[in-house]
Amino acid sequence: MAHELAVWLFEECVGTLAMSDGRLNFAYLPEWLSRANAIALSASLPLRAEPFDDAKVRPFFAGLLPEGQLRRLIAQQFQVSDQNDFALLDRLGGDCAGAVALLPPGHALPDSAHDAQVEWLDDKQVIAILDELPRRPMLAGRDGLRLSLAGAQDKLPVVFDGERIGLPRDGTPSSHILKPAIDAIDAIDAIDAIDAIEDSVINEGFCMALADAMQLAVAKATIHTISNRSFLLVARYDRVVDGQGHRMRVHQEDFCQALGVVPEMKYQNEGGPDLAQCFELVRRVTRPNAPQVLRLLDQVMFNALIGNHDAHGKNFSLLYSAERANHAAVLSPAYDLLSTAVYPELTPKMAMKIGSKYKFSEVQARHWEQLAESAGLSKPQTKKRLLEFASALPQTAREVQAGNARLFVGNALVGRIIELIEQRCEQTIRRFSLAAE
Template sequence: MINHISPKLTVYFQDNLAGHLWLDSERRFVFQYTRDWAKSLRAVPLSVALPLQEEAFENDKSRSFFANLLPEAQIKIIISRNLQISDKNDFALLEKIGGECAGAISVFPEGLMPQVKPGYRKLDKESLHNIIISLPQRPLLAGEEGLRLSLAGAQNKLPVYVENEEISIATGNAPSTHILKPPIPGLPDSVENEAFCMILAGKMGLPVPRVKIFHTPDAFLLIERYDRSWDKKRHLQRLHQEDFCQALQIMPDQKYESEGGPSLPQCFNVLSSYSLKPAADKKALLRWIIFNVLIGNADAHAKNLALLYHQRKPSLAPFYDLICTMAYEELTDKLAMKIGTENRVTWLALRHWENFAETVEIKKSLVLKELVKMSGEIILKAEDLAKSFIKDHGDVKIIPRILEKIRKNAMQVKY
């Protein structure tokens, strides 16, 4: 019997009770699957790092999984302050805001169950505008009655439900369909930047969710959630996912390789070890790396990669959070994960890509083939997209700067 000093939290997978989470006498996380879930033929593990078993995961072994469900950095600090909780108290934060998380997981105080009937609160333009401008002071609307929303990341965002272009807030345990991302303070045209890069990724053949820019009159981005799906009866279902930090048991404040976080070889190893289709997924991951180099996205870290579950077995999820960070002079140009031994785009040489190929165990010829192919395609595709993008959204100042970075980076990697 494991002693615990805290009330237990119940962990649901979709609408099924999957396990319990508590703190032991030394305030370490302990998670245990219920016997029914551990033995069920349709059960899915929370993580590849937390395989189905009846024995408890003690000594904080589950902490990284649950911590990675929560917001990060300043967003987490503000939410904690609003809820009068220490920002170091992940357990208490999960209790307060763990109702609508990434993937199929919901966390509730013991005795509180998911609502059978989901609820949605429609927002008119004025209400939506007021919510967007209040997000810096009230991230995820934490503390508002009936809302228990959580999304990982260091930027403001809000899970919402969209139907017929009407936007609603999910209440209780109702699932959302989209993620709303307002402008990033200090980064002009961040909404247009991310929309452009996400659409460009799709045109380059990368799997990405659909995105759309809305105005209230402020611009914001709506991103379709790939971890939500409609069943045949038009019921909205949660699909399970976990990011690569969760899979590798890395805490969110260590997501950057320079801080001891995951490297590209570790990310490829996740796919080799757990993916339903490792060869195809590793090629997709290679193309994601090249695309981020070409668009100048230095913030492509392991929390921007995820496994999406199909029954019990996962594969690489669609890509998200694609943005040209190098369009902003104040942001670093050092890549979040090294290519070989180099993390500066302008310093990347053929030897770095060859070294990278060796460390991730991919044929050098495949890496160079994709480099040549993608660098040869992206300039024309980006220029064509820019024409239609400006036609739809006006003269957005960031677009010429993104095109400049793409041209420069594409010429840099043409070996």
Template sequence: MDLNVLLSNRLAGYLGQDAHGHPTFRYADSWRQTPGAYPLSLALPLTENSAPAATLSAVLWGLLPDNEALLQRWASRFQVSSRNPVALLSHVGEDCAGAVQFVRRERLAAVLAGEDDRQEALSLHEVAQRLQRIRVDQIAARQPDDVGQFSLAGAQPKIALMQRDDGGWAIPAGRIPTTHILKPPSGDYDGFVENEVFCLRLASQLGMSAASTEMICMEDAQAIAVTRFDRVRTAQGWQRVHQEDFCQALGVMPHIKYQNQGGPGPADLARVLWEHSSKPRADVERLLQALQFNYLIGGTDAHAKNYSLLIGAQGNVRLAPLYDISSALPYAHLQQRKIKMAMKIGSHYRWWDVRLADWEATADGMTLDPQKALSGLFDMATQLPGIARALLAELQAEGMRHPVLERLVDGISASCQRCLRQFEQSAT
């Protein structure tokens, strides 16, 4: 089984399998010679003639859902193995994270020529039905007779759609990309939609780069609508922008995304940025700021797959906007003294145990100035409660009044006060 790999609507390489079923990949010579060519992954340099199977597997699995039940359902629908990423991508790989498309040989000419470019409009009722269904059955995100195909990484239920100029929704096909990700509420956490919208807007109001989100309601369905930062509108229409998460960039399988399971930590992510970013110091400092923000808001799921890189022409690499941020603080059943961070801060995973010395050690491990890191943490802890309270009033005025928001703001204020007390104690 051979798949053509497209980047920015151009043939960039070939994906296949060896005699043992291991994935293989090689870049097309024409892509290597293209001005502004960029790699499929930082773990798969353009200069390499072949990719190690383990590294390539990590890159491919990073494009697929982190949900075994969904993979099994896909395997049954498409009559392939759920453990074969090449086979799965042959059915769902024409719209993935970033600029990559995996296209079967018989479809290549039609896709490149735009012959399959189309949009299948969905009524609000149809979108609402899909959002309701995927809460209990993720495979319902796509129907057997849908045009186009997509794959979204991660464990949460979600669907990828294109928002039309009239504000309606559609399923695109061919070269036309999806533009938004819609995520329904989590069954485990009341107010999850409001929580994530609040946290991402809070990051933006603090001056951090974060994905644009809003809460949408259609009939009885509610969802977070996330504008994809790996899509851009041009005079020629919507275009894909390449990206990958840090697990992919490091060749780490997605099931070990948490540091305490052997996954990457802050120093590993910083090393990637120091080696590859077009503005390394600025991006490493942004990464540290993101870690501190997640700490202060109780964002415990900020693992390596929830940080990404934007990869542009001629090796231009930058830290991507923040996404998938939510807080554990509003939920009383998640005991604050026991919750753990996705990445270790200094010597600790437990959120409650993190001290100023741990931030100094983390900054040092990221090759940053520890004292400057503490100064940034102090400033953020000082500013955050007031900004959060103002944002709460703003969202309530917009009609978002879930009680989780009051608990969230109170939790953030208490977290910041606890952090500031550490500064007071260190000064005495």
């Protein structure tokens, strides 16, 4: 196995990732540093001539890889240690989140304008892949596929043209993420795995549609069914189509990568990011930052009120748009929106505290004020925005349910999610009213 990988960004080689004595290091290429429009891979890996050591490198590059049981299964498929980030990147790094790809030295990334290769699938083949993913995450080891996405849930980068689903081969950029029903989940401080999270596809599909109806920027997600097997197709916000119809990569990184936090410490109670750090990051790296800070506040409020307790540091990202001056960062659209609180088997603890509280049932008006203060937000404006949100969310949820009768009307889980939202919104409004007396 090679001990160096070429790191590509926007279809250009920008540096070298190497492994020596079991430790990673990364260095930018001099020719990349000399370019006037050069950008950094990460806020945690700024442009400089000196190499970065393992402690600096691992949060970003390990953050490109699947986690938990998925990572272990992939490592078994390739007969490598599941602790060997380099070996896994060597085998999976052809199409990662953002505009990053890792290739053996001397290999070129395919020209997305001319060399796109897609293996189109019929319905039977899609079902076969849904059956295969729990045993072979990312279809690891299949010829011509080197695909990687972070997270502990089964998912697969695919190409979707509005009718057909295909596999992106030989470095071709994917357009969507296929997310099957969750069979097992690494739950927050709960249990390593539980059998089938009930109707996870409907749950996430509804929560994503609700976020859109609340006018949050959110990744477009649609529910598809083949032979009674449902799955989500989520349009990748880190892929765009240019004027000639060619799919191009857009760079992104999650908050753990940007803050230099390794993925296994993504939860606040493990030493991962807290909300104050998240707001400080957005304020520091986005321009103009005021609209982005408010977008982050909206995402935090939405997650709290729908009961998404798994909103950790890797479920928020920065997007480096090629259309903005100097590739300035913006907050990415919301993604991975799931009401975990509706499942009594899962922990009631939120991934990040609101004020000093991990449990939403314990959050009082003063804890939202603590959050506002620690995040550098105006307390009155935060209160006003939260109460507007809590007032509008229940009715909007009912409208989303009624607006897609085929999927949501009569679905017991959607009904329970709406009841939970109503309870949380009513509780929030009541506690601010009591605090004002």
